[in-house]
Amino acid sequence: MFFFFAGGLEQQVRQVLKSGAGRCISCGSRADLVGYEKVLKLFFVPVWRSPGKEPAMYCDNCKLFFPQSYSFPPPPQIDPSLPDVLRCRFCNGVVEPDFSFCPFCGSAL
Incomplete structure (x- = not known):
């Protein structure tokens, strides 16, 4: 007798609380502050x-x-x-x- 199980637990966005609240730790793009559910x-x-x-x-x-x-902290303001x-x-x-990586977002220079 075999039992096959196909299922799992995942996270889903319930609502966006603040758009563009920070930067992603993986790709460096904009990240939103969200309420989520499992x-x-x-x-x-x-x-x-x-x-x-x-x-x-x-x-x-x-x-x-x-x-x-x-x-990541927000990027610094540009001073012209x-x-x-x-x-x-x-x-x-x-x-x-002499830096090899950006101290603000962590990307390679």
């Missing part, structure tokens, strides 16, 4: 939903949920009075010439 699916049919305990960040680009405390300096191509933050 959904138990059996044979690809949702059978049970449970609300998340606290809001989380969600990246729509790479579909990643992560805690709000892990979010600064001379031509090395800037990150992803977040436009000013970086030192």
Whole structure:
């Protein structure tokens, strides 16, 4: 006798609380602050939903949920009075010439 089980637990966005609240820790794109719920699916049919305990960040680009405390800080404001300096191509933050990675978003320079 064999038993085949097709199911799992996944997270789904319930509502967007604040759009563009931070940056994704994986791809560096905009991430939204969302309320989410955990959904138990059996044979690809949702059978049970449970609300998340606290809001989380969600990246729509790479579909990643992560805690709000892990979010990158917002990029610094651009000061037009600064001379031509090395800037990150992803977040436009000013970086030192000897850096290999951006200290603001973590992307390779």
